[in-house]
Amino acid sequence: MTQRIREFLRNRREDGPCMVLDLEVVRDNYMKFASALPDTRVFYAVKANPAPEVLHMLATLGSCFDTASVQEIEMALAAGATADRISFGNTIKKERDIARALALGVRLFAVDCQAEVDKIARAASAADIDDAKVFCRVLCDGAGAEWPLSRKFGCDPQMAPDVLEHAYRQGLEAYGVSFHVGSQQGNTEAWDSALAMAADVFRACGERGIILSMVNLGGGFPTKYLKDVPAVEAYGNSIFNALRRHFGNRIPETIIEPGRGMVGNAGLIETEVVLVSKKSEADEVRWVYLDIGKFGGLAETMDESIRYPIRSERDHEGEKAPCILAGPTCDSADVLYEKQPYMLPVSIEIGDKLLIEGAGAYTTTYSAVAFNGFPPLKSYVI
């Protein structure tokens, strides 16, 4: 909660939940990444929060952009990024979207199988483009992450040299390797085993005469929710040491893709208590219903994965007691925290405002278009 956000909310008159993001915090985060990993290029993961003001400020600061779709590429370009600073980082792309990205000047693409390489090769060839680059994403176990990744993205490391060789033979530049250690990764050492794997892929490709240049270290840098998280410098040191350990004095070009770590702590959501009730007189736990829920922007509460800090103006009033927190929709799945109830003040009342902190990432765009007729989450960037 910054002073600027506090003042903004004091003057806000509109109804309904909103997310307010302080650009100065984003600037500060960018600077920390840049100084913690001075030889690494920062590709901001646009999907975390694509607000034009965020993209524009990061573009001005010199950031590059990791994008998931042609729409996100267009947003980054509109914010002032040049195409050479944009990566099409989704491993799942329609061939016509690849063609559009190439036409917009983008040359860097993620792949995790030969079929995706074929699409890029065909689209590049059709447009007479001979400098398209691909990096191959490899699977990584994600231990230590709060929002661990499934096997959806990446191939087994043993398959990566085949994918990269295939790209090379199709006339693309086999540029490097990427991985993702899992979102909200609390273990600064998590990059070590992934970098060992990346070095293996570099060696296997080298034996086939293919010289890779780049390791994409992915995202995973945490934002502070309920628990403290290590500082960015600790991640920087640990990554640098792991690079030295596995690549010796031939350290490759590196990039990182922070999303949550760039904007998470810059934003918060203001929400209103709509109802406080019990299911029976004997119930010990209150149900507290908010005007935002799983379908209004808090999708990451799925399986109670991300536990946001929640503040109330009554926090100082003494006693707290457990609550089940739920959203306002007529969907029984729209319950935020039940298995592990939240402690909130006993004195909490209908109409109270609560602040959900660390909500700058993965909230606004997740919001449902009109479920139950509720409008999508409002966003203010200040």
Next chain:
Amino acid sequence: MTQRIREFLRNRREDGPCMVLDLEVVRDNYMKFASALPDTRVFYAVKANPAPEVLHMLATLGSCFDTASVQEIEMALAAGATADRISFGNTIKKERDIARALALGVRLFAVDCQAEVDKIARAASAADIDDAKVFCRVLCDGAGAEWPLSRKFGCDPQMAPDVLEHAYRQGLEAYGVSFHVGSQQGNTEAWDSALAMAADVFRACGERGIILSMVNLGGGFPTKYLKDVPAVEAYGNSIFNALRRHFGNRIPETIIEPGRGMVGNAGLIETEVVLVSKKSEADEVRWVYLDIGKFGGLAETMDESIRYPIRSERDHEGEKAPCILAGPTCDSADVLYEKQPYMLPVSIEIGDKLLIEGAGAYTTTYSAVAFNGFPPLKSYVI
């Protein structure tokens, strides 16, 4: 898949996934409900699909509307429903939204606790309205449902008479009881124990001199996904018998709130295969990535609850093999079916169109506003 939808899709030229809904099927469904439960008023659950064409046709046919928000009330009114045919069925309402609903002429409200009663009483009193009615939702175990309900809505049946008496004392009409047997309820007998409970609440209120009039039988009427479901007539018979069993010859006024059962089978989603791949050469199961996923409208695949029938033009080409189905976003949680993979033709290829059937309910409005830059699911009502 109706002939009208087939022709619409044959002529469609736009890119991206879409939901197409055939109004004639909705009409047919409405007629079946009306004839299976001739003495019961139908309140269509607007949240299932609020397309203006659907609301307009149902209004013309004589349907009433169960709404979850002021926005849904406004949609129903705009479609031609009169306010006396609208219920504000969400038990979680802001007091100012109740006031807006009252100003729009709505008089029927759901509650499940005394605090919600107080809001309605205050809003009605402030507007000098003396004919507001409330029904109290009670908890129900939901056994037999594919999308079972949590304890989010409703109070223990023992508490219901207190809530209704409180309404009565606050000058509201204590109108009745509601429950929900769970969405996609496959057991036609599921209403029996709920009606026994409702009859107990009627009796307990009667002993306090409060005469209830109405039982809201809720929704839960299934649509056909992979498994066959009982016909609406079977539900009608079973419900009628249960009413006789528990209310004797003093059968109350009844209403039902079908949503999925009204529109589910009227719509389908056309999607494109974006990628087919394996994670390693040894993998037996293919990953099939579609251009729609959990955040593009298929939220009900959460925990693999709803298993939609999926058709391919290659279904007749012989051999099928298991696939993991996933969406197009850079979110590892955007996997549709993995624990129980789907059987799809071995010959399936990138660029193929697939049809996801039974997708007329709970799809379009669940769609994320712009996650990963992807636009919300397009909807065509024909």
